[in-house]
Amino acid sequence: MELLLQFLSNTGFYLADYRNFIMLAIGSLFVYLAIAKQYEPLLLLPIGFGVLIGNIPFFKGFGLGIYESNSVLHYLYFGVTSGLYPSIVFLGLGAMTDFSSLLARPKLMLLGAASQTGIWATLLCAMALGFMPKEAASIAIIGGADGPTSIFLTAKLAPHLIGPIAIAAYSYMALIPIIQPPIMRLLTTREERIIRMPEPRSISKKELMVFPVIGLFLCCFLAPASIPLLGPFFFGNIMKESGVVDRLANTARTAVIDTATIFLGLTVGASTQGDVFLNPKSVSIFLLGAVAFSIATASGIIFAKIMNFFMKEKINPLLGAAGVSAVPGSAREVHLVGLKEDPTNFLLMHAMACNSSGVIGSAICAGILWSFMAS
């Protein structure tokens, strides 16, 4: 009888508290959104299921939880805390990215730079709310709308905030179809939304091959702290463009990135244990994340409108919203909003140019923030 009682006192039913149930509900919501609504399922399903795994109550000391040093989850979580998974994701991302539209219209790169304003505005907001500088920098990077970059910087500056920051970053990436279109419509007129972009010039294979080398040199010399992200990114891209290692490029953009995404999502989800995750700081982080993402979207659009004052050939300001680095979600959204106004106006290719420059821009911002905080 005593053995039975002892066993019962070690079950999840006995050990559970209300925080576990709140997180289990959130995890279930993510799984539902991923499967039923297909909101970024590649991200939300692993994270949602990870939240479920991480919030099943267990007997501490058995080496089961993600924060217990000898647990399997802890070993898998090492890829997050060390910044390993984000680097691998960037490798795959580089091997997927086609820079031809950006090379054809380099001006669009400025929209990717302008959208990073969300990061810097949020840095100030977070500091004003009482976060320490390293925490504020980790929260601010959510404005880049780049999950791996957010996780990477947070792992380096404020590892105790990885859970809420990663969840906030990925949630807002999944919520792009809800957050971005109203901002786009609010800041643009119909006349602006129907501006057609001219066909881009064709890009030679040589240009595509030279770009990753130039990009690596310039960006990493400027912000060496971004090497762990941009190094693999441009390496993945040169593998793709050179055409001499197709097998490696193909592996990087399929098996390698998929494996990293699975473990990244699952362990980030599992790191949101109710007792660690549910606190006022997490709520502030979610609010600041929304601010960061909205400012990033708005600043890209506004910058495009400012550019139009000085340019003969007008840019469709919707493209500014794709300056955040949520690839390809924000580009797709720009394309869809454009299509709603004019079903024959295809903006996707141009939006992808802004999107890929946003990836580079947010990684540079992460490098700059890291060096600011280190100094």
Add this chain to the structure above:
Amino acid sequence: MYGLEAISAHNGWAMAIIGPLIVMSGLTILSIIISQLHKLVAIFDKKAEQTTEPLVEIKDEISVPKILPNDILETAKIYQMLIEKLEQPFELSDLYQIAEQNSFPHPILTVSRLRDAGILIREGEGLFIWNR
């Protein structure tokens, strides 16, 4: 510490000014360089042409326009030539590969558009068919 006092104490104003300036100037320089890249490549190509004997030009099996049309049906007609080389159903990676081999512009984006337009139809287990 909260508010403006916290921002000043942590050097926030300086970071929020210098940070975006660095990003903006970095990406501006990069965009200027890449806008001139084709000229640079052309110079090297000319030099290479002068120093090497003219190569026998191998004609592609498929003639590809430098820019694909905006109309998805027109684009589909061009992609039809590739599809005929594949067995139905096929994997998208095979289509990407054959498109890249034939120097089709933006194959990933185009395939995505073809999927959105219902021309490429998912058949399950990672395979797709072409909606004729």
